[in-house]
Amino acid sequence: MQEGNTRDILWIKIEKALNTEGCPICSIIKTSTEHYLENLLYEYVLDVSLREKLHKSFGFCQRHAYLATKIRERLNDDGLKIAILYETITSDEIGRLKDLEKIFISERKKFPVKRSLKKGKFVENFKPRGECPACFQERMTESLYIDDFRARSNEKEFRELYGRDAVILCRGHFVMLLENCLRFNALDEFDFFLKMQIEKLEKILKALTSFIDKHDYRKRESINEFEARSWRFVVEYFSGKKDVKSRWDEV
Ligand SMILES: [Zn+2]
Ligand SMILES: [Zn+2]
Numbered sequence: 001m002q003e004g005n006t007r008d009i010l011w012i013k014i015e016k017a018l019n020t021e022g023c024p025i026c027s028i029i030k031t032s033t034e035h036y037l038e039n040l041l042y043e044y045v046l047d048v049s050l051r052e053k054l055h056k057s058f059g060f061c062q063r064h065a066y067l068a069t070k071i072r073e074r075l076n077d078d079g080l081k082i083a084i085l086y087e088t089i090t091s092d093e094i095g096r097l098k099d100l101e102k103i104f105i106s107e108r109k110k111f112p113v114k115r116s117l118k119k120g121k122f123v124e125n126f127k128p129r130g131e132c133p134a135c136f137q138e139r140m141t142e143s144l145y146i147d148d149f150r151a152r153s154n155e156k157e158f159r160e161l162y163g164r165d166a167v168i169l170c171r172g173h174f175v176m177l178l179e180n181c182l183r184f185n186a187l188d189e190f191d192f193f194l195k196m197q198i199e200k201l202e203k204i205l206k207a208l209t210s211f212i213d214k215h216d217y218r219k220r221e222s223i224n225e226f227e228a229r230s231w232r233f234v235v236e237y238f239s240g241k242k243d244v245k246s247r248w249d250e251v
Contacts, residue, residue: 010148018161023170025145026241032141033134037064037071041081051088056130059089064134067243096125139247146173146180153189165226168200171238172246204233
């Protein structure tokens with residue numbers, strides 16, 4: 001695929017996200033992870049490399065496991081795809097438990113019980129050896145689009161949509177974008193995003209304060225739509241969209 005085409009495809013998704021409320025990066029990640037899981041359940045259940053990855057990560061992480069079960073409903077699947085994905089992982093788990101049982105039986109006869117068992121070395125065998133494939137996918141999408149936001153920020157179409165009141169990057173994605181600008185020495189872009197964020201947050205805070213004030217029974221002014229939604233904006237600003245995890249604040 002030519003570079004121009006890739007850029008256009010990214011723009012289609014960005015344009016859509018900038019027409020939705022809240023953090024556009026969260027929005028893109030949410031849709032693309034859902035598509036990824038949908039495809040995976042639909043077509044790649046028997047894919048060897050995917051199965052190997054799931055084998056190392058012991059299935060999906062908690063967030064993506066439940067997202068996959070939700071998507072299963074959408075696909076009208078009775079659970080067959082998930083059953084296939086988890087079949088070998090489960091039989092391997094039984095193998096691990098039996099190995100542990102063998103060690104335990106032979107060690108408990110000795111006294112004192114072997115230190116390796118006592119110290120819980122076996123725990124290592126139960127720890128994931130790879131990242132959840134949907135998390136990996138999410139991380140790739142996140143960095144691809146953060147790069148693209150920086151690169152596109154001088155374009156008129158981008159600025160117009162990004163300037164909408166309903167659009168505000170969540171805190172995690174905003175900080176990642178600023179870091180990205182600095183890494184690429186994109187100082188004008190850094191300045192643009194920072195200024196916009198201050199402007200946007202100030203507007204939200206004003207609406208939030210006015211929303212609170214108008215709850216005073218002595219005030220008769222009606223609450224406008226933006227004010228009524230202001231608390232949702234701040235929740236999303238600090239926590240991102242539901243089911244989306246920003247990599248930035250991982251400790
Ligand atoms: Zn976000
Ligand atoms: Zn995951």
